[in-house]
Structures are given as C-alpha cells and as structure tokens.
Amino acid sequence: MSSPIDARVDIGHVHLKVADLDRAIAFYHGVLGFDVVFRMGSQAAFLSAGGYHHHLGLNTWESAGGSPPPRGTTGLYHVAIRYPDRRTLADALRRLTDARVALDGAADHGVSEALYLRDPDGNGVELYWDRPRDEWPRDAKGDLRMVTDPLDVAALAREADGP
Numbered sequence: 001m002s003s004p005i006d007a008r009v010d011i012g013h014v015h016l017k018v019a020d021l022d023r024a025i026a027f028y029h030g031v032l033g034f035d036v037v038f039r040m041g042s043q044a045a046f047l048s049a050g051g052y053h054h055h056l057g058l059n060t061w062e063s064a065g066g067s068p069p070p071r072g073t074t075g076l077y078h079v080a081i082r083y084p085d086r087r088t089l090a091d092a093l094r095r096l097t098d099a100r101v102a103l104d105g106a107a108d109h110g111v112s113e114a115l116y117l118r119d120p121d122g123n124g125v126e127l128y129w130d131r132p133r134d135e136w137p138r139d140a141k142g143d144l145r146m147v148t149d150p151l152d153v154a155a156l157a158r159e160a161d162g163p
Contacts, residue, residue: 015057031099068122078124090160106151110137
C-alpha cells in the first residue's frame with residue numbers, strides 16, 4: 001500500500017472548456033463575483049477570488065461554439081467552490097436569485113451546506129461552506145458520518161440580509 005498524500009496538498013485551480021467566453025465570464029464574474037485576472041482575447045480568461053493568480057480558467061481552445069457533453073458520459077461532475085462561512089454562501093445565493101439562476105438542488109451534508117447548479121455551459125457547480133471540524137457529525141467510533149439532508153434554502157437566503 002502506498003503512503004497517504006501530504007495533508008497540505010490542495011487543489012489550486014480548475015480549467016473549464018466553454019462554448020462562449022463572454023457568456024462564461026458574465027456568469028463567473030458578473031453573477032458569482034470572481035475577478036477577471038487575465039484575458040487572452042476570445043480564447044481564455046483566468047478568474048480568481050482575493051488576488052490569487054487564478055482559481056478558474058475558462059477557455060474555448062477545444063470547445064468554441066460547442067455543446068455540453070451528453071448525459072451518461074464521463075467527465076467533470078462538478079466544480080466545488082468553497083465559501084469561508086455561511087453568510088458568504090448566503091450572499092452567493094442572493095446573487096444567483098438576483099440573476100435568476102436556477103438551482104438543481106441544495107443539501108445539508110452535516111459537514112457542509114451546499115447549493116448545486118449548472119453554469120451556462122452545463123458544467124455542474126457546487127457552492128458550499130464547511131462547518132467547523134469540531135461540529136462535523138461522527139458515529140460512536142468517531143468516524144465521519146456525512147449525510148444528504150434537505151437544506152433550508154429560505155433560512156440561508158434570510159442570512160444574506162444580515163442579523
């Protein structure tokens with residue numbers, strides 16, 4: 001058996017193939033609020049939160065004018081974007097609502113709360129926040145016990161309005 005990966009490893013960025021770069025930027029920048037760090041004409045754009053070189057790469061190198069892959073094929077299930085706390089996730093929900101972006105679903109996983117949707121190219125997107133680790137549900141042996149329970153989306157939306 002191989003040794004486990006170093007716990008400090010994380011995923012730094014994701015590149016998504018898109019059909020229309022302007023449309024994708026309108027969603028990830030205009031709706032979700034990522035900053036456009038660098039753009040390569042109509043071929044690619046790099047977006048980030050907080051000044052990182054890029055969290056999201058959007059490109060049309062192999063996909064300009066293309067359609068989403070058909071259901072039942074392999075590929076990206078979703079990209080997960082972690083928000084620092086519940087209030088910032090609530091703000092993301094407000095942005096989606098204001099832009100009339102429909103949710104595919106919402107769930108309370110015990111360890112996190114998540115919103116699921118599709119970007120304009122049909123890519124799955126999960127927006128979520130993690131509860132503090134000491135609040136994660138565990139079984140009697142202390143093993144992590146994730147769940148998929150309904151998320152009270154109305155309560156989350158009220159959180160965007162503040163106390």
